[in-house]
Amino acid sequence: MSLIADRPVPGLARPYRFPQVTRRAVAGGQVVAAHLPGQNLAVALLLLDAGAAREPAGKEGLGAVLANALEEGTARRDATAYALAVEGLGTELVTGLDWDSFQVSVQVPVDRLTAAVELLGEAVRTPRLDPDDVRRVRDDEATALLMDWANPGPRADAVLRADLFGAENRWGRPMYGDPDSVAALDVEDVAVFHSEWFLRPGTLVVAGDLERIDLDALGAAAFAGTGGGPADRGGPIDVPPRPGRRIILVDRPGSVQSTLRLGHPAPHRAHPDHVPMTLAGTVLGGAFTSRLNHLIREVRGYTYGIRGDFASSRRFGRFAVSSGVQTAVTAPALVEAVGEITRTQATGVTADELAVARSWRAGQLSVELQSPRAIAAALTTLVVYDLPDDYHARLRQSLLDADVDEVSAAAANHLHPESLTLVVEGDAAAVRDELAATGLGEIVDARP
Amino acid sequence: MPDSGYPWPIETTRLDNGLRVVVSEDRAAPAVAVNLWYDVGSRHEPDGQTGFAHLFEHLMFEGSLNVAKTEHMKLVQGAGGNLNATTNPDRTNYFETVPPEHLELALWLEADRMGGLVPALTQETLDNQREVVKNERRQRYENVPYGDSWLRLLPLLYPPGHPYHHATIGSMADLNAADLATFQHFHRTYYAPNNAVLTVVGDTTATEVFALADKYFGAIPARPEIPAAPDGRHVPAAGSPVAEVVTGPVPAPRVYVAHRTHPFGTPGYDVLTVLATVLGSGRGSRLYQRLADGERIAQPDLVGAYGVDLAHAPAPLIATATARPGVTGERLAAGVAEVVDELATVPVTATELDRAKALLSTGWWRQMSTVDGRADTLGRYATQFGDPALVARRLPAWLAVTADQIAELAAEVLRASDRVTLTYLPEETA
Structure with missing residues (x-):
């Protein structure tokens, strides 16, 4: 048997291309579209400036409740008739919420796109919002969050966020709210949030074969009955790293794993170091081959996986690491994870590691951007962060151009191992003494 | 009503060693997907070896004759690609999507672990991946509410001895007992070219793929007799709920x-x-x-x-x-x-x-x-x-x-x- 021993050299790279982008003002709103010739499937996504950051502190979860209430009937038809109309086209309303935007989208064979967007517009602009229905949807959402919070993770995430950003701020509380905040919402709050934020036109993002799509008709359907201009979005928020590291224990008696969430504040999305920071995060924890996964999974066998990254929105950002490790190795896993973060901050990245990180990130812009759903998400990035049509090509180039000095400097400036909050959700009685012995920081117990 | 759910070309060939090769050209995006289905899954596992097909899947990422430990992931990600593998009761699949200029790299990596895994397999690798899989079991099945529902449903649906009676993740006891020789044997038994299908879709041509498949996989010998899994087609009705x-x-x-x-x-x-x-x-x-x-x-x-x-x-x-x-x-x-x-x-x-x-x-x-x-x-x-x-x-x-x-x-x-x-x-x- 003779396998070929020599690794093949790469062939000739194809020139990078992002689909052609069309921007058009229609019926008071903006349409941003990408042409995908020959695609049978199309996506339309309405983007509203109604992200979680628009919810008042103490009203977390308004957007999520409203998202579900949209499908409880419209001015024209009841909930069942609406569900049958939408699903009869082969689609479902998919809603999404992040800090900067509220998104609602449909994905259908291209010949049904106009009909689907008409139904999308009907739900977003003219929902019935009957108080009894809204009350029931709110209670269901609170129950759904209780179900979700029975899993490991959500409590640890909430504790980390509060410690980083302060629970007195909206952005220091969970993006979708928590079971209590949702249960406490007034029906009236939902209607007010709708009239304040869901009747502005927003932007319609379209990905599909534009030769078979009438963008004007889509815009007219999405923006019918809207008014009001863009609202002030506020500037970046300065969040100082905490003075000194600490461990917060979230008790989960009998847990066979400890859920780890490590983090500290980081720059907002428009920060000039965005690309080198992304690459530093990739080397440290963003890829399967990253330092953290290599050490904690592949060398030590402590976990099924560990990831870390920088994430950012318009006004703030954070660095965070997450994992689930076997209870018995909680302390050594934490020590080694903090060790890798410290080492990366102090000594930066190597040329070999950076080569993998930048070609991986750049390559993802080819292999990941195939489906209409993925292209629509890429267009959404352009809209939310005010980026130009050729952003993805430029991003690719700046990823490929980033050098070791630049990325190591980003690691040095934006990693703060001494300011990490280390959240451990697990069997507190089983792990407390060993955690104390690590000397990583003082231990505090999260309020139950 | 469409008369076809697949309006793209499909071309196939079979190498002398039995490897079937399927190619579907599509130039729409600068990406190419490489996918291998091995016709082996947890249905082939005998009593006492539950979870072995899946644990084996993990070992396939840990190096082979010409690929050092940890290099597989690094080379694919360093080429800008995505990769993964999954195991279910029926089969095991391995796949990566890469920019088209790295197609040859992906085929080389797949051929090397099809034909050259056993010499690189060590006790240390097995021990490490056994722990990773046990952590996967804890994370997915044991530490989450309702997480073991699939593990409970299968034995209720299929009687002892049926190939779907046990879940793919396997039992902790069997995973603990897994020894190196069993896995060497597992690879020799099932990871043969005549037990696999190589599929390539995207920015390439059938001519190119057939030639590369022959170049990289052609020397791997067929295995004459691959044991079948137990026949599960007839499940006696329970007769009562x-x-x-x-x-x-x-x-x-x-x-x-x-x-x-x-x-x-x-x-x-x-x-x-x-x-x-x-x-x-x-x-x-x-x-x-x-x-x-x-x-x-x-x-x-x-x-x-x-x-x-x-x-x-x-x-x-x-x-x-x-x-x-x-x-x-x-x-x-x-x-x-x-x-x-x-x-x-x-x-x-x-x-x-x-x-x-x-x-x-x-x-x-x-x-x-x-x-x-x-x-x-x-x-x-x-x-x-x-x-x-x-x-x-x-x-x-x-x-x-x-x-x-x-x-x-x-x-x-x-x-x-x-x-x-x-x-x-x-x-x-x-």
């Missing part, structure tokens, strides 16, 4: 109602696929309309039904619902059973049928919208049905299903006497 109640740390009562139906790929399973969509996909489905919206006993975002696409034995249909606060597990189970029973007695309307078919069409084209989705589907059809071109028939087959066929199928396979019911109850209400 089977029920299990689990009391544990769960936030609300939850019910799973399961039936053995037909193997994936058969006309009966096509009907089942439409039936499952009518029953449990979306807000217009019967389960949602009756239990979440109508009687309001089920939580709206946790109600649904689906078939599990397994091809070597009657595949399961699973319907599930989770109780709203104040609703007992008993009442919920009765509600789900009633809706399932009515599939045989209350005819599916034209509206229900059209809705289901529209949702299935969109789902089909979504799977086809990426080169990796297409590659995995072609690999499945080549492996399980001997011809990747049969892929084109699935969507038209779904669209041809009638209401009468659904009622007939329900009467045949959804009888209460053949039903498995698994109920979870929170500790405090026990």
